[in-house]
Amino acid sequence: MRILFNRKHTGTVYILLLLFSFFPAKAQNLEYCDSLVVKGIDAMWKKEHVKSLELLTKARTIAERKQWHRQFFLATNNIGANYFEMLDYGEALDYYLEAYNTALKHLDPTSEMVVLNNIAILYSKEDNNEKAREYFKKAYDIAKENKDAIKIGLYAMNLGSAYNASKDAETARKYILESIPYLKNDPNLYAMSQVTLVQNDLISGNVSEARKRAQNLYETLPNKNFNNIGLQLQLVIIEAYIKEGIYPLAEAEAKDLLRKTKSPETRKIIFDFLSQTYVKTKRFEQALQYKDSVIKAEKELESIKNGRLYENNKVKFEISEYRKQIADNEAKLKHERRLFYTAIGFLAAFAIIIALIVRNMLSRHKQKKIIAEHNERVIALELEKEKSEHEQKETAALLEEERLKNELEIRNRKLSAKALYLSGRNQLINEVINTLSSSPEIAKNKTLSVQIKTLENHLKSDDEWDSFITHFEEVNHGFINRLKTDHPTLTANDIRFISYVYMNLSNKEIASMLNITAEACRKRKERISAKMELPENTTLFDYLSSL
Template identity: 60%
Template sequence: MHKKNLQIVFTFLIALLFISTARANTIQHCDSLIKKGVEYMWKKEHVKSLELLTQARNLAEKNHWYEQVFLATNNIGANYFTMLDYGEALNYYLESYTIAVKELDPQHEMVVLNNIAIIYTKENNFEKAEEYFKKAYEIAKENKDKIKIGLYAMNLGGVANETNRPEEAKKYITESLPLLKGDPNLYVLAQITMAENDLLTGHTTQAREKALNLYASSKNLDFNDIGISLLFIITKSYLAEGKYDEAAVSGKNILAENPNTETKKTTYELLSKIYSKLKLYDKALQYKDSVLSAETELNDIKNGKLLETNKVKFEIQNYRNEIAINEEKLKTERKTFYTIIAAIMAIVTIIILLLRNLSVKLKQKKLIAEQKEQAIALELEKEKNENLILEKQIREKENKAKLEQERLKNEIESRNRKLTAKALYLSGRNVLIEDILTSLSKIPELSKNSSLTKHIKTLREHLKSDDEWENFITHFEEVNQGYITRLKTSHPSLTSNDIRFICYLYMNLTSKEIASMLNITLEACRKRKERIATKLELSDASQLYDYLYTI
């Protein structure tokens, strides 16, 4: 009877262990983790979301549940996209794409292709964006998915508009319109893309009429900033037709919609241009000043987002470390559990044998031996757990050091962005003042006034002086700690103009911005980049940016 009861207890313990393990490893449990992770993502609780999605991904990978691996990875990418960390988001989207191609159907593949293309659009890499939109578009056609064909055709039309290929854009947009009629919001977006195409081809009145009709009839102007997009089309059409008063009113309507900081910056630039055309230079300068304020605010937001993203990364890394430690602990506990069960069975067997043989002494000796063995095993397990805790503390210290290093890096990048914004602002302000002086010089009555002419000449000479550049060099050296000195030492053949050009490249200014600041054409800017690459003994100008960051 004693033997039978002990066997029942042992069987119950084993069954309980396997039931709890099975519950934690079901596909339904994995799906619930992904669902909760997505819910936390929409609430902007990214740390919690990433914890749940990482847990789901690990579970799915362990069990080869490829759809769940895809969904968890894709939504991890979506978290980083929401936090403006496009590089990290792209890495996870590319992982999702690999899983979709190898293990899943084309429906999953085209969803993640569209996500990848949107990231490249955000980074103004329209060539790559078009490549991935086109892949998604071809898959949608093969699967005869009308809504997806229309969506991707509209996106391709938008990219063609951005890269000044209006005829190609119009073909895609025309294809998308009948396919998207079933979705009111997407259909309005396609019509907006067509209006932008009209504006690009010079049909300004037609573009404005479409925009006005859509603004009056659309029921959901907040969806994807439809209302603001329409107001931009209206404003730009008035500006193109020389109707500057109407353009100014329409531009102010954009600001009345309380747009985000990036849209405010674009609107301020547009209004500055409009008031300059109206020769209301005070207002033009006010909006130029607003551009700088918006740029500073935008940089602060981006810097804050970057720091928040890095904190999330380190917290997720800690979470992964904890998972690893917990799994190791679980393995250890299971080993201990199995050891205890084995010990119990051994003791039961010994008791039965001793009862049969009536050998009390043998029973006592074996029990003592088993107890000593268990004590040693438990001591060893205790030491192992203490080592795991110590290892966790070391990892935490290392992560804190990495976070501090990342903070310092972000601070330098932030100061460089502020320096860039200031340089662009001063350049734009000087161009505006130069335009004002040119306008004043053309007025006959003022040109006869010798005193005023002399002042205008003096002001022009002051604008041409290089004092701002000297100040810029001083601030650049403070932020980047002897970069120019190292550059001159490595390449003494560089001229001061070459060094100036390189500084702008190092601060990640676009060719358009550099050309504006140096008052040269985009083609001249490209040739100067090639000439500098030759001086630096580089085989290709495309290697210039990467090389400058190694100095």
């Protein structure tokens, strides 16, 4: 049927065209999504993490809706990289694992290798060398299967570094030597492989050779700042001097490096080297001062981590608000579309009604039907509004739960820092007592011998542990009572060990506090897990976290 418009209809046509002009659709095409990822990565390198996470989250949302797997992988992997840079390793690991699953299902082996390497580096940062080796090996095997030369060299070198950290010098050397031919065409990566080989020499006991090679490398390096390889070589030189017994040079090198670096983590290592040097040269007052400096550096690091945790929570909150904003915008867009189509419907209905009135074809029944459809749309909009308010309340509840969880983690960190501080001081005092006890002149002095014995008995008391338990129970209400109820066979020593595991201390830290080796600590963890009859696929820390 052909409709002819006269001058009376021109107003309606103009309104319809105007309404269409109010809804320009911004195409969310592939190029736009890629540009968001590129901008997000650029912001991450500039340390603008909030901006980076906003851009990458938007790209991830679009990619997920459009099922663009590569863009989804890139956005997710780099969101994980942002959280890694912000020291929020738990959040980073979640995104890395999600990126890895996407790579496995939809992408090529190169994508798998990239995210596996990221996961391995994260575990290395947390001193979880076993997990780091596992993921570096997965990346290495994929590189081997695909004959990717540069990746084979890089991941073989990373494997060597991980085995170095575990003191498995023989296995480490095999991978390091394999990596060198693959990396010889890249000066920076080749230099890194040489530094890793020097560290292996030091671990293997070739102390003098390691120091000489480190000194030669340091003099000839083209880029000492790449991946801190210059700093790593200086630390090798200082440690080698200590092991060789050349204490004056060790002291001089350590103090020179201390003046150049501001990193709390590096300063902590240097303070420890100086403390060892002064103990070896029986300058116990200076040794104690630098041991205290180690504790201060640890507190500074803990403070930085707590500050980062606070910043991360702010970022998470802002990203949560940003996601909510995206959801609200999408809901608003849907609402506006509904209103648009409703307006079109009303205008069309109005035009039809006018036409029917003019032609005497309008019926009362059709008028009621149009009004009823309008009322249904209004009710649907009200229901959507109520749903949106309910979602906002749920988001607020989740944020409060996250805040309480982070507060508990911060209090446990403070408690573990205090325990480490007491353990460190007692260890140093014990070293001084042993040195004094071995002196023939002091052994002849009965008064001093009695006082040293009294001091030893004082160190063996459990007063500090009782105080620690009291503070631990204040922070973690009822944890020990629940543990004793569920596992009545646990001894007091088992509970003490479990408390340190629950505070997420590393094997190295627990071993230092209990004056045992890291290997003994790992075996004890296995024995306690078996005693508690934990499933094979459940770690002791994961189980304790669920109590």
